[in-house]
Amino acid sequence: MTPFLLLLALAATPAQEETTAPTRIEDLALEFSPPALEGLRAALRPGGQLRARWTGRREGRDLALSLFGLPRREWRLGDPAVVLARVAEQQRFEGGLGRHPFDRSGLLAGPFGTLPVAGWAEAGAVPGPDGRARSLVVLCGLGRDEAWVLQVELAPPAPAEDLGELRRLLAAGLRYLGETEDPRWTDEEARARWERDRPEDLQGRLRIERTDHYLILTNSSSGRTFGRKMEEAWERIRSTYPFPDLPGRKLLPVFLFRTKEEYVSFYAAIAGIDREQAARSKGHAWRDYYATFYDAPGDPVHIHEATHQIFRNRLGLSGGGSWFQEGVAEYLSTTANERRAWARRAARDGTYTPFRDFVGIPSLLRSAGGERNVRGGSVAGGHYLQAASIIAFLRESDFGAERFPDFLREVGSVRGGEDEVEAAIRRVYGCSLPELEREWVEFWRRRR
Structure with a gap:
């Protein structure tokens, strides 16, 4: 920077x-x-x-x-x-x-x-x-x-x-005193953004759909339906992690491709990765946009990635490390039963990653070669559930709930490793990472 x-x-x-x-x-x-x-x-x-x-x-x-x-x-x-x-x-x-x-x-x-x-x-x-x-x-x-x-x-x-x-x-x-811009994007702006970023061999004409908060750029006929799902995700995210919602802010762009192959071409080109790696993804949020393909509008990947997009572009919280960013997103893309089943077993058996090691993992997605959308036995899948269970504990427990907004702001703005995260935890909750871990274990052992 x-x-x-x-x-x-x-x-x-x-x-x-x-x-x-x-x-x-x-x-x-x-x-x-x-x-x-x-x-x-x-x-x-x-x-x-x-x-x-x-x-x-x-x-x-x-x-x-x-x-x-x-x-x-x-x-x-x-x-x-x-x-x-x-x-x-x-x-x-x-x-x-x-x-x-x-x-x-x-x-x-x-x-x-x-x-x-x-x-x-x-x-x-x-x-x-x-x-x-x-x-x-x-x-x-x-x-x-x-x-x-x-x-x-x-x-x-x-x-x-x-x-x-x-x-x-x-x-x-x-x-x-200067020129203003249309927060809902002009058609010319929308087409220019599509032409700048779309795969060169993309088939189908551009369709533009606008919702209260999103600009849907798509070559699919399902943009309007998908836009409604994105608005539902917006409301859930905002009710969970409150943030101001003044009119006049630029609509957040969403690239919705008709097929997975088109999405993979887009992701590989814009992120500079190979197609095999891109094919492991169902959707990704990066910079100001979210990109995916039309398959199942109710897939939890959409609210997961929408959370990433909102944390960066509306809350201004893009720090804290992978565990924090994936935790706040996974909290909304998993069910309470999924989190509880994993966390109770992990807390009882000790089959979780110690917190000081956990917050230092550079990427939960790549922590064991797992895929983001794979649950169950993979180490990466367990790491995602551990992150979600920490957010659930801090948001829902008597220990963490009152100071949860401070936790989001302090940890979400941290740039650094486990020492910086621990310092932020101390400022908010007055405890070390091992002490926080003990509170988390007790919470999930008692949880029914």
């Missing part, structure tokens, strides 16, 4: 000029009126990632406000939630934070970019590069070629109500 600097020393200001009028940042197509500050000073920096900077004082605190432009295509920034995830990741890196940097986050509707949605986040107190604690308020949105990030640093830290008021002032002073 190309680094960008979001933590700036409050004292480090370039040559500046006094300003009170709204500032237009032409290359981001933004106009911004900063909140009232004592000694407000501004500096524009065309080019580079830092585009503008304002400094001053507000209610006895030093305030530095910075505006950045980040490349959308290069960094695959297709939604404000994805932008926020990149900002959070960089804050952890630059600030040396073990935990997720933000205390609160969400979405705002309004004229903030090519799509009428902005992301926001607040941090009560995080360390800065000079060692001083400070508060952060972040807004972000999408321009045509770049995402924009507006960040405020306050030192000393401010209470939550002050940060909320500052966020509202920032949003009120921001206006996007």
Whole structure:
């Protein structure tokens, strides 16, 4: 990942000029009126990632406000939630934070970019590069070629109500002046995406179906039926892992091929893998899309892969390791009886992988040469069920349920191995991985 600097020393200001009028940042197509500050000073920096900077004082605190432009295509920034995830990741890196940097986050509707949605986040107190604690308020949105990030640093830290008021002032002073895009995709956009990614020898004409949340690109006559199934999956996923659902976000693309052979050709070409490996898959979610073929609309692979797609493109949670990503997906694509039968036997007989080893497995799918959709005796199939049983335990037990949303955010944003995962578990549940394992064993031994 190309680094960008979001933590700036409050004292480090370039040559500046006094300003009170709204500032237009032409290359981001933004106009911004900063909140009232004592000694407000501004500096524009065309080019580079830092585009503008304002400094001053507000209610006895030093305030530095910075505006950045980040490349959308290069960094695959297709939604404000994805932008926020990149900002959070960089804050952890630059600030040396073990935990997720933000205390609160969400979405705002309004004229903030090519799509009428902005992301926001607040941090009560995080360390800065000079060692001083400070508060952060972040807004972000999408321009045509770049995402924009507006960040405020306050030192000393401010209470939550002050940060909320500052966020509202920032949003009120921001206006996007550029071209907008159709969140439901124009037919021209949809055809261009299909032509860019489809196999060259594909037969059948493109059919375009739109649902509330999905763009179905297919050469099958079953796109409408499949779209209804995807919406059912969406509702189940959102009820299990709640996330904001504002209108105006880009429909998530789904490639639905008529035959498995067509799907295999697509998967092998776009992922750069051989056809034999691609043929083991019934569907896959990658980047912003989900791809599959029309066979059985009720196959659990669809909600499994839809969960991956949503975690990356709506929740902005693409970390945690294979066990976490497969666990949250497998929890929805297995039944309670499947999870209970496997976990009770494993907890009783000790036939599971110790947690510290388990969270370090790079890929559950390749952990024993098994296939994702094969259950039963394969080691990989057991690993998938173990991952699902951990999510079930944390979501459903007295031990884990209350802090489960914190678990999703903390672990889902971790980049690293078992040490980083264990540190996140300690922050949320106050225990080590072996201690969590003992709680899991006791839960499933008692479960009826």
